[in-house]
Amino acid sequence: MKLVHHWNSIAVPALLLGLLTTNAFAEDGKWVSLFDGKSMDGWEKVGKEDSVWEVKDGALSGSGAASMLVSTKGPYKNFRYRAEIRINDKGNSGLYFRTTRKPGFTDGYEAQIDSTHSDPIRTGSLYGMCHVYKRLVEPDTWFTYDLEVRDDVWRGKAVTRIKITVNGDELYEFLDFDQTFKEGHFAFQQHDPGSKVNIRKVEVMELPAKTN
16 A cells, blocks of 8 residues: 655554544444435436446446446535445446536545556545555455545644545545545546446435534
8 A cells, every 4th residue: 555645635544543633433423325225316427428327236337438426415524425336357436525516537536446447546545645556355346435534623724534444444544634625425436438336335424513
């Protein structure tokens, strides 16, 4: 794993989180499902007409040309968000958050979904911000993505904290002092005709804003 440190951002390994904050984990709250497992209700495709999004075997399934599948619920700002995902061999996708209602590939934060694609940036990466090059998940295998996102103050500076967890393993917490994306919707990417992505058990837990 490579942790990228820019002037206005820090990626902190999970082992160090307890040294940085006494609020390392989200408060207990209520998980709300964004996918009923049966229909496309609450989701909308944005992109090329020959891109296909459908429900197959209880999962949202993307194939064909490039597009995005956007949740019509939101916007969301502070939250935990999780989904079970499967990507095919040499496939590429992305889990987007704080994105626009009609997003392109560069709108919003993207948690990469990629086990063996020619793009070496793998699952667990916050694309363009903190990159993981080690294969954490095998292709054609279900895994769980869990994100915690919250605006906060760290050492007197406003920051967006983004914690990335894959299959229960906390990888790092990324501190975005630019607060690049303020709030928005959730979306999934259909990257290219060779990619096939499946998503199920999509849930969000809204978190309270920091008050001190």
